[in-house]
Amino acid sequence: xxxxxYGPKTGEGAWLWFIKALTGxxxxxxxxxxxxxxxxxxxxxxxxxxxxxxxxxNPIIPIMEILxxxxxxxxxxxxxxxxxxxxxxxxxxxxxxxWVFTAVGAVAIIYxxxxxxxxxxxxxxx
Amino acid sequence: xxAIRWTVTFQVFRKKGEQASHFDxxxxxxxxxxxxxxxxxxxxxxxxxxxxxxxxxHHSTCGxxxxxxxxxxxxxxxxxxxxxxxxxxxxxxxxxxxxxLVSDLAVDMGVMYKHMxxxxxxPVNLDTNEAIQPEARPAGPTVDRxxxxxxxxxxxxxxxxxxxxxxxSSPDYLGxxxxxxxxQGGILGDxxxxxxxxxxxxxxxxxxxxECTAVCPSFVDPGxxxxxxxxxxxxxxxxxLFGGSNPKETGSxxxxx
Amino acid sequence: MSDITREAxxxxxxKWFDPRSRTINMVGFILNRITALGLTLYLCMxxxxxxQLAQGPGAFDTFLANIHNPIFTFLEVLVVTAGFYHGLNGIxxxxxxxxxxxxxxxxxLISVLVITxxxxxxxxxxxxxx
Numbered sequence: 001x002x003x004x005x006y007g008p009k010t011g012e013g014a015w016l017w018f019i020k021a022l023t024g025x026x027x028x029x030x031x032x033x034x035x036x037x038x039x040x041x042x043x044x045x046x047x048x049x050x051x052x053x054x055x056x057x058n059p060i061i062p063i064m065e066i067l068x069x070x071x072x073x074x075x076x077x078x079x080x081x082x083x084x085x086x087x088x089x090x091x092x093x094x095x096x097x098x099w100v101f102t103a104v105g106a107v108a109i110i111y112x113x114x115x116x117x118x119x120x121x122x123x124x125x126x
Numbered sequence: 127x128x129a130i131r132w133t134v135t136f137q138v139f140r141k142k143g144e145q146a147s148h149f150d151x152x153x154x155x156x157x158x159x160x161x162x163x164x165x166x167x168x169x170x171x172x173x174x175x176x177x178x179x180x181x182x183x184h185h186s187t188c189g190x191x192x193x194x195x196x197x198x199x200x201x202x203x204x205x206x207x208x209x210x211x212x213x214x215x216x217x218x219x220x221x222x223x224x225x226x227l228v229s230d231l232a233v234d235m236g237v238m239y240k241h242m243x244x245x246x247x248x249p250v251n252l253d254t255n256e257a258i259q260p261e262a263r264p265a266g267p268t269v270d271r272x273x274x275x276x277x278x279x280x281x282x283x284x285x286x287x288x289x290x291x292x293x294x295s296s297p298d299y300l301g302x303x304x305x306x307x308x309x310q311g312g313i314l315g316d317x318x319x320x321x322x323x324x325x326x327x328x329x330x331x332x333x334x335x336x337e338c339t340a341v342c343p344s345f346v347d348p349g350x351x352x353x354x355x356x357x358x359x360x361x362x363x364x365x366x367l368f369g370g371s372n373p374k375e376t377g378s379x380x381x382x383x
Numbered sequence: 384m385s386d387i388t389r390e391a392x393x394x395x396x397x398k399w400f401d402p403r404s405r406t407i408n409m410v411g412f413i414l415n416r417i418t419a420l421g422l423t424l425y426l427c428m429x430x431x432x433x434x435q436l437a438q439g440p441g442a443f444d445t446f447l448a449n450i451h452n453p454i455f456t457f458l459e460v461l462v463v464t465a466g467f468y469h470g471l472n473g474i475x476x477x478x479x480x481x482x483x484x485x486x487x488x489x490x491x492l493i494s495v496l497v498i499t500x501x502x503x504x505x506x507x508x509x510x511x512x513x
Contacts, residue, residue, distance in 0.1 A: 014330075014359045017330050021476075021480070031470070079423075086331060086399075122437075336411075349485075
């Protein structure tokens with residue numbers, strides 16, 4: 001009999017799954033918008049550096065892209081964690097993975113936001 | 127039964143104790159309308175008494191004879207030979223996956239049975255498809271009551287557990303049969319069952335592969351039941367968040383309505 | 384439930400991707416997992432590559448010129464395919480998790496597969512003729 005059956009669980013519960021589902025749907029919504037806008041509304045379809053910079057001057061664009069980074073990184077990391085949980089890692093390994101994934105997620109999001117804001121700044125000064 | 131006779135090769139998985147596994151071949155003359163289990167029995171009776179396998183009712187009610195036939199999970203007592211091969215063909219028989227092997231074709235279902243007890247399986251009201259809780263059951267014989275005619279569909283054969291890709295990789299996953307049993311028994315009135323289900327060994331390990339529903343010989347549809355459990359757990363979590371009553375702690379059914 | 388605990392993680396993980404003697408439903412699960420991993424890899428590469436943008440016009444325009452070849456275009460079509468499959472199947476899973484259309488889950492899966500193939504074909508034609 002599995003002793004850990006009634007023991008404390010790691011918290012893979014309803015909320016984490018719900019956030020994975022929600023971020024997934026939001027990614028689809030933003031991706032759809034991103035695609036339509038980037039390739040059909042933006043003039044010439046953003047094929048040169050200059051066009052990209054000009055495009056990022058419209059405040060809606062960086063906001064959309066920042067949200068995109070947050071949602072897609074979260075969805076990916078929660079999903080990867082789910083795949084790892086399917087292999088039943090030990091409690092200590094899972095704690096380590098939780099820390100590493102949180103750190104990786106934070107770094108990826110901060111980097112993405114920095115990149116977006118850099119583009120906005122460059123476009124403003126050119 | 128017709129007079130047609132096929133010659134079919136049975137490849138039977140053999141493993142005793144710590145020996146390496148191997149396949150034994152038996153060429154049998156069979157009536158194609160006979161069942162795979164009939165072939166296995168004939169092998170035991172006339173060719174090799176050391177073959178270990180399980181069987182009982184021979185009409186898909188006891189759930190004992192689950193095996194993999196040419197790789198796919200089947201209840202061998204209701205799987206005609208003509209459904210899995212043709213004249214001159216091969217029938218490969220192996221034990222179910224994701225259970226500890228006892229010997230040859232028999233596996234240890236003990237863990238699954240214990241978990242089923244934990245989540246409880248109750249008779250079901252035929253009209254509403256709701257579990258009839260222990261307090262609501264009348265004392266005395268229920269044989270003439272129409273709403274007691276339907277017991278749980280699940281015959282605890284374990285085909286779903288064998289087919290599930292997650293029980294293949296996670297030894298503690300409750301598995302489709304047990305989760306389906308929890309859904310039928312009800313999770314909102316019992317904190318322990320609720321927490322079992324709302325955990326990394328419960329519904330959140332399911333990734334909607336639906337192989338369980340595909341192989342179930344008894345119309346349990348564990349896939350749907352696990353999806354329903356998810357919905358219930360999420361709804362309950364939202365109720366908790368927005369300050370609703372705490373039925374799963376008090377164990378009260380009224381508060382959960 | 385079994386001797387699984389004695390098996391190495393890689394052996395256990397390999398079992399997820401074995402479609403032999405399985406129904407179409409298993410194919411759905413396998414593709415969802417593969418596209419998830421593939422898209423994650425793409426996400427990493429995309430984030431790294433986008434740093435080229437911050438370096439200025441020369442780097443970005445050179446990069447765009449370099450990827451204008453059949454191999455890269457093919458890989459981009461794969462990304463579109465993976466994205467469509469994973470997204471559509473994701474919607475299917477969200478729907479059935481909330482009780483919508485569970486009875487039709489297999490038909491929904493087949494629709495997802497068909498739409499993915501059709502959309503990928505359209506994208507492939509479009510991108511290769513660009």
